[in-house]
Amino acid sequence: QSALTQPASVSGSPGQSITISCTGTSSDVGSYNLVSWYQQHPGEAPKMMIYEGSKRPSGVSIRFSGSKSGNTASLTISGLQAEDEADYYCCSYAGSSTLVFGGGTKLTVL
Amino acid sequence: QLLESGGGLVYPGGSLRLSCAASRFTFSSYAMNWVRQAPGKGLKWVSSISGSGGGTYYADSVKGRFTISRDNSKNTLYLQMNSLRAEDTAVYYCASSVGGHYHYYGMDVWGQGTTVTVSS
Numbered sequence: 001q002s003a004l005t006q007p008a009s010v011s012g013s014p015g016q017s018i019t020i021s022c023t024g025t026s027s028d029v030g031s032y033n034l035v036s037w038y039q040q041h042p043g044e045a046p047k048m049m050i051y052e053g054s055k056r057p058s059g060v061s062i063r064f065s066g067s068k069s070g071n072t073a074s075l076t077i078s079g080l081q082a083e084d085e086a087d088y089y090c091c092s093y094a095g096s097s098t099l100v101f102g103g104g105t106k107l108t109v110l
Numbered sequence: 111q112l113l114e115s116g117g118g119l120v121y122p123g124g125s126l127r128l129s130c131a132a133s134r135f136t137f138s139s140y141a142m143n144w145v146r147q148a149p150g151k152g153l154k155w156v157s158s159i160s161g162s163g164g165g166t167y168y169a170d171s172v173k174g175r176f177t178i179s180r181d182n183s184k185n186t187l188y189l190q191m192n193s194l195r196a197e198d199t200a201v202y203y204c205a206s207s208v209g210g211h212y213h214y215y216g217m218d219v220w221g222q223g224t225t226v227t228v229s230s
Contacts, residue, residue, distance in 0.1 A: 003152075036216035038153070045223055046145075046153060051208050051216030089153050093214040097158070097167040099143075104152035 004029065004090055004102035011108040017078040020105045022090030023071060028100055030071035034093035037066055037075045041086045049088075050075060077107075085109040111135060112204050117224030124194050124228070130187040130204030130221055138162070138182040141213035144189050146200035147223075156202070157189065158213035167213070172198075194228045201225050 005023040012018040022035065029035060033053040038046040048057055050066035053073065063078045073092070077084055090102040116128040130142070144156040157178040158167045166178050177190040187204050201223040209215025 032214075034214050038217075040153075045203060045220040046205075046217075047220070048208065048216050048218045051218070057208070057218055087152075091153075091155070091216075097165070097214070098169065099155040099158070099214060101145075101153045101155055 002100070004092060004100055006088075006090060006102040006105045008103070009106045009108065011110055012080045013110045014080050014082065016080050017076060018080060018107065020075045020077075020088055020090075020107070022073040022075070022092075022102045024073070024092055024094075024100070025071055028071075028092045028094040029068065029073050031095065032093045033068065035066065035068060035073040036091045037064075038089045038091065039084075039086045040089065046089065080109055082109050111219050112206065112221035114202065114204050114221040114224035117202065117226045119227045119229065120194055121230055122195060122228055125190070125192045126194065126226060128189040128191065128202055128204075128224055128226070130189075132185045132187070132206070135206070135219075137180075137185040139210055141207040141209070141211055142178075142180060142187045143205045143207060143213055143217055144178060144187075145203045145205055145217070146198075146226075147203070148197075148200045151200075154200075158207075159187070160213070161211040191226070194226075196228050199226060199228050 037050040040046045054066040094100045205217035206219040208218040
């Protein structure tokens with residue numbers, strides 16, 4: 001149950017697009033299309049932004065999208081807005097009914 | 111829709127039981143999860159339970175010490191934590207699964223969290 005690897009921080013200017021990577025192994029991200037992404041603002045509970053790799057829950061902006069290639073999943077945010085500044089976490093099914101989170105990425109909107 | 115309680119300060123080696131009360135959804139139709147976040151750190155999966163309660167799953171770090179359970183008649187999820195260690199200090203969140211009876215599709219509804227501090 002080793003944590004998935006995310007960049008510690010990413011940044012972008014309003015209106016730009018950014019991508020956050022989430023690298024696992026062939027035992028987790030690479031084997032299942034079961035990656036979810038969470039946004040967490042300081043002092044708040046996490047909010048699910050993407051599930052099953054690329055599905056967007058009702059109410060989540062279409063600016064958020066998810067994808068996967070091999071052992072790496074990605075979250076792309078287009079048209080960056082100030083309110084997107086937050087911590088983002090990926091989570092993957094890791095087999096044997098276990099889940100594993102990434103270490104988290106701090107997004108700064110410049 | 112999810113409200114955790116039961117957190118507090120406990121000595122190393124002690125026990126604590128967390129509760130998560132659910133409202134406004136068909137509780138028994140959804141797998142449930144516990145996720146924790148140590149101070150200044152990231153999210154960590156702790157445990158999950160199927161909608162019926164017949165399937166329970168744990169992270170290696172808590173296996174044998176923590177027990178997840180649910181009372182569907184009371185719409186309540188529990189986490190019994192024994193043999194607590196300093197490294198168990200965290201905010202504990204409960205979260206429901208977007209995949210219904212399966213816990214691994216994603217967690218769509220989260221509580222506000224309850225704080226557990228293990229210290230002498």
